Amino acid sequence: MAPQTAFYMQIGVETLDLRMDRICSNALRLAAHLDELASSGEVPELQVRYPGLSSHEGHELAKRQFKDRYGGILTLRLGSRKRAFAMLDSLDLVSIVSNIGDARTLAVHPATTIAAHLDRAAQLASGVYDDLVRVSVGIEDCEDLITDFDQALGKLPAESEE
Structure with a gap:
């Protein structure tokens, strides 16, 4: 590892x-x-879908294992690929990239990006659907995130037909 890389990692670990x-x-x-x-x-x-929600099938296990820190990844299903892309296209604060764990909130359509190399059957077996959006939440003010998602969801087409 280069010294500069080690230095940046040390700074990152501190916070x-x-x-x-x-x-x-x-x-x-x-x-x-x-x-x-x-x-x-x-x-x-x-x-x-988020393990911190009581409606999540793994919530009780997550409560025992994660002690109220359920991670920064959540997924949304929107009814169709068209609606998934409409929401992504309408987000202003959220960046559309496939990284996770950034300080900024990021979103991606897994079926056409990180799981695009899988055939349809493998995608479905992996829980990757055409209407799925993965969100990696960052450290922004949460009210700003809520406002951004609200306005993007408000622009969704009414029907999920492709």
Whole structure:
């Protein structure tokens, strides 16, 4: 490892715990907000998956193992590929890239990016659907994230037909 790389890693490690606290807190708040929109029917066809939500099938296990820090990744299903891309195209604050764990919130359409090399059957077996968006939550102000997702979801086409 180059000395400069080691130096940057050391600096990053010093604040990792603080950043992860913020990332996990933001992810839980954002997931809970989006789940409420889905539950209320305000955003038809929206499904939110995040282990910090009591509706997640692995929530009890996650509670025991993660001690209220459920990570920074959540996924959204929007009913169709068209709606997934419409939401991604409407996000202003969120960057559309395939990284995870950044200080910024990032989103990606896995079926056409990180899982594009898989055939359709392998994608489905891996839980990668055409309407799926993966979100890696960052450390921004959570109210700004909620506002950005709200405005993007408000622009979705009404129907999930392709």
